[in-house]
Amino acid sequence: MGIRGAAIAHVLSQYLMALILFLILMRKVNLLPPSLKDLQFGRFLKNGSFLLARVIAVTFCVTFAASLAARLGATPMAAFQTCLQVWLTSSLLADGLAVAVQAILACAFTEKDYKKATAAANRVLQMSFVLGLGLSLLVGVGLYFGAGIFSRDVHVLHLIRIGLPFVAATQPINSLSFVFDGVNYGASDFVYAAYSLILVAIASIAALIFFSKSGGFVGIWTALTIYMALRTFAGVWRMGTGTGPWRFLRVPFAA
Secondary structure (H helix, E strand, O other), X not given: XXXXXXXXXXXXXXXXXXXXXXXXXXXXXXXOOOOHHHHOHHHHHHHHHHHHHHHHHHHHHHHHHHHHHHHOOHHHHHHXXXXXXXXXXHHHHHHHHHHHHHHHHHHHHHOOOHHHHHHHHHHHHHHHHHHHHHHHHHHHHHHHHHHHHOOOOHHHHHHHHHHHHHXXXXXXXXXXXXXXXXXXXXXXXXXXXXXXXXHHHHHHHHHHHHHHHXXXXXXXXXXXXXXXXXXXXXXXXXXXXXXXXXXXXXXXXXX
């Protein structure tokens, strides 16, 4: 079935995963509260709108990069998609750490246990960086020797190896970026998470347009590297300056 079959398989896998998670959740919690007022729809819609804006910004940036690669031709597009899927799939492993720190921080902030919040955030960020270093080595070696799994076209393989340094070298900042998402969500910093990503996306789209014109395939990956670096910087800046929910970091005895 070709591309259509791949699309159908992807959609079915998403529904299957959602169903499995839904069934697991049903066994652990009561999904229907005694009163509909307890659902707090207003709060969900407010925070959900910020997260939706963030998702749109992230998705548009990556999709725009793919469209620029497609304009270069079938061969660059094939190489770009291979590199992109490896780049994103390996980085998504950090999502496990992001989910963990999100749950821990939500509990710590609710209890106003700022020592626990600080310790959890610092430890998970350290772990994510180590994970990123490990992924750099794994992805670098794996994609270099295993690129033939994805294509037998020598021109595609050549471009994959050109994109390989970007895919491998950005793993540490990718991991930090994903974990900072969990940190922001755990601290209920949804507004900052949304607006910072929108600004990052705007800057990254400008970089994509500029570098793709001057550098082609390499330029696109240069811009994507800038994109992930800016995402990580946004998270570092929030905690580093002690703003928003991290205001308590300015008071030594409170941390």
